[in-house]
Each structure stands twice: as structure tokens, then as C-alpha cells.
Amino acid sequence: MSTKSPYRSFSALFLTTLLMLVAQGSLSTYLGLSLAQQNVDSIWIGALMSCYYLGLVLGSKLGHKVIAQVGHIRAFVASAAIVSACAMTHVLTNQLEIWLLMRIIVGMGMMCQYMVLESWLNEQTESSQRGTVFAFYMITSYLGMIGGQLMLSQFPELGISPLLIISMCYSLCIVPIALTKRIHPAPLQPAPLKILAFWRQVPQSLTAVTVAGMMAGSFYGLAPAYAASKGMETEQVTLFMSMTILAGLLAQWPMGKISDRIPRSRILRFNAAALTILTLLIALLPLTGIALLLATFCYGILAFTLYPIASAFANQNVEQNDRVALSATILLTFGLGACFGPLLASTLMQFIGPVMLYAFISCCAFTLFLRLLRVNYTQKQVKRMLDQQQNAQFKMGSGDLVSSPLAAALDPRVDEDTVMTQMHDEDFIATRRQVPAGYDEDIEQEVADDSFDALVISESESANQSNN
Incomplete structure (x- = not known):
């Protein structure tokens, strides 16, 4: 990898991505235009796209299992074949319920293909070239989608010709990844x-x-x-x-x-x-x-x-x-x-x-x-309250007592009425619980306090004890 350009090293994966996105970019537009020409209700057009993304969501779980069982290339080949067949189904029938089902299956197959490509790039890209490789991957994806639109523009009457080319692209995207000489990546591990x-x-x-x-x-x-x-x-x-x-x-x-x-x-x-x-x-x-x-x-x-x-x-x-x-x-x-x-x-x-x-x-x-x-407003309000509670030069000790509002109440430098009010203010405690450190970049805070959540919990418990 170090002796080759990253573009040459992953040229097979990039070519596969280009062909795959040409097909995907043109298929979505084709279906929308086709239904619009038939004066189909807009809700059906929206449902088609929703079903595609539903397939992506479902495919994220299924893809992990398939890739773990049969490997990256076999999973990609199987998914591409299924997606290609689903694209051709639109030629055989105009029944919208079947089209919705096909969009779900296409979404699941595309998610599996995305997972194969991106996990492969992630595993075999050196850290020093990761940004370059993924930037080129994104550029290739966008170019593929633009190419799909340009291809579709050559068929103003739509018809079945664009679907034939879409199916061909889905099929041909198998060839580069199937013939690659790169070492196959390790099976995916499910992400929690x-x-x-x-x-x-x-x-x-x-x-x-x-x-x-x-x-x-x-x-x-x-x-x-x-x-x-x-x-x-x-x-x-x-x-x-x-x-x-x-x-x-x-x-x-x-x-x-x-x-x-x-x-x-x-x-x-x-x-x-x-x-x-x-x-x-x-x-x-x-x-x-x-x-x-x-x-x-x-x-x-x-x-x-x-x-x-x-x-x-x-x-x-x-x-x-x-x-x-x-x-x-x-x-x-x-x-x-x-x-x-x-x-x-x-x-x-x-x-x-x-x-x-x-x-x-x-x-x-x-x-x-x-x-x-x-x-952003909530974060600033919470930070302002925290600044009022303790002096920036005062170093907190350890233990439940010093980490609670009661310790602040015993500090002569802090206004006692303010602290007692906040000890019994459940909204204040709840607000602090919801806003972790580093929540918003606009707050000037050089180092995030990783113990923020623990501090909030301690204060809440101490307040409950004081109420009792």
C-alpha cells in the first residue's frame, strides 16, 4: 500500500462503486419520473423512496450476518445479483405493491454492498491515507449518481431501455470486485x-x-x-x-x-x-x-x-x-x-x-x-449556573460530601441562599443531567470534564437526602 497510489490500490473497489451508483442514481429518478408521467398519486412516489430507505435500515443487520457467514465478495455478488433482478422486475409488472416490495429488497441489497465496500476500505487503508481514500470514494459515489442522471437524459420517453442499462450496471459492478487481487478483509463484527x-x-x-x-x-x-x-x-x-x-x-x-x-x-x-x-x-x-x-x-x-x-x-x-x-x-x-x-x-x-x-x-x-x-442556550445557562456555584480556583476534593451541593453550601465563598434553592430545584438537576460536558462547541471549555455525569448524579442524590 505504501508503494502504490491509493487510487491504484483500490481501483477495483472504486470502479465497482462508480457502476453501482450509476445504476442506483438513475433508478430512483426513473421510478419517480415514470410514476409522474402516469399521473400516479404523489404518496406512492414517496412510499417508494421510504421503502428503499427502510430496506437500508433492515439491511444493516442482515448484511453483517451475511458477510460474516460467506465473506465479502460472495456477499457482494449475491446482493448485486438480487438488486439487478429487482430492477428488471419493474419491466415485468406495473403493480405498485410489487414495486414497493422490490424497493425494500433493493435497499437491503444496496446496504450489504455499501458495507462490503466501506469495511474493505476501512480495514486495508493506512491511517496516513485514510482521508484521501475516503474522499475519493465519496467523489466516485457522487460522480456515479451524476452519471446516472446523464444516462437517463438520453431516454426522454423512458421506456424499458434505461432499466436494461441499470440492470447491466448492477451486474457489471460485480466484475471488478470479483477479479481484484487484493487480500480479502476479515469478517465484520456486529456493531452494538x-x-x-x-x-x-x-x-x-x-x-x-x-x-x-x-x-x-x-x-x-x-x-x-x-x-x-x-x-x-x-x-x-x-x-x-x-x-x-x-x-x-x-x-x-x-x-x-x-x-x-x-x-x-x-x-x-x-x-x-x-x-x-x-x-x-x-x-x-x-x-x-x-x-x-x-x-x-x-x-x-x-x-x-x-x-x-x-x-x-x-x-x-x-x-x-x-x-x-x-x-x-x-x-x-x-x-x-x-x-x-x-x-x-x-x-x-x-x-x-x-x-x-x-x-x-x-x-x-x-x-x-x-x-x-x-x-445551545440550555448549555450556556447550565455553565453559567455552574460558574456561580464554585470559584474557578477552588479545587474540589473526593467523596460524596464534597461533590454535592451541600459542600458548596458550607463554602463561605458561595451564596448560601442560591445553593439551597438549587439543591431543591429538580428542574435544575434534570437540566444538568441532560447536558454533558462538551455538548456544544460554542461553549469555551478547553478540556471536557469526563466526570460530569457522575457529579450530576451525586448532586441529585444529595439533594434527595436533604429533602428527606
């Missing part, structure tokens, strides 16, 4: 899920991941139908989708650099506020042509960077040995958000109109902004 624990520890990040999932699922599933409702032809719809995905691709590197210099919580709040305004304008104004393409380009920059920033924000606030479990929780959270988002958006579009796609996204972004503001 600690959803509630992580929601208490990094609620800002997981809230942003959930909203990002709702936006992504709604956009990929319903944006083609929205564009078609604006009178766009197939070529214009694919250009509309390509511009948005291209914006997300171009924004990854500069936004990553910015997030290394500016607190990520501030960037999340800015993105949420900007998305609220932008999507509301798209919903309310009769944008067409260049103006609409420019608006969707800006949307791609803001929306497609929410997930990576939130993921990085979450990882910086957990210990190294918790990051595998955190990654599993993030993927599950994103998948659940992407399941519910298209269903809600499509229901609104069905009863009110296509503009409700962006109105729904605007509501999601505004809710995220309010949530982030509240969390």
Missing part, C-alpha cells in the same frame, strides 16, 4: 447499538442527521415529480437533479475545511437557517429556468453537507472505542429519517400541491434550527 445513550450525549448531531435523512429521502424520491410538475422534460429533470448532486459534491471539500476552523455547531445552525429561507423561497416563488437551477444548486450545497458535518461533530464528542457503535447509530438514525420524510412530504404534496415538497423541507430546517438554538 446504543441509541438512547448517544441521543443524550450528542443530541445536536443526531437531530441534524435525522433531519438530513428526511431531506435527502424527500428530495431524491420526490424532486423528479416536482420538476415534472413544473413542465420540465426528462432532459431538464435530469439536469435539475444533476445540478443539485454536483453542488453537494463540490461543497464537500471546502465545507470540510471550514468546519475545521469554525465550530461545527455554528455551521449546522447557519445551514439550517439558510435552508429554511432558501426552500421557503423556492416553494413560494414561481422560479423557472436558470433561477431554479441556481436555487437547487445552493440547496445542494447546504443540504448535502448537513450529514458529514453532523457526523464529524458527533465523533469529536465520543471516545475512540465508542465510534463504531456511534457510526451504526448514525446510519440507523439517517435511515429512519429518510423513511419518514418522503411519506410526510408526499402526503402534503398529494393534498396541497407539488410546492409542498420544499415547504416541508423548509419546516424541517426551521425545526432543526430551533432545536439547535435551544440546546
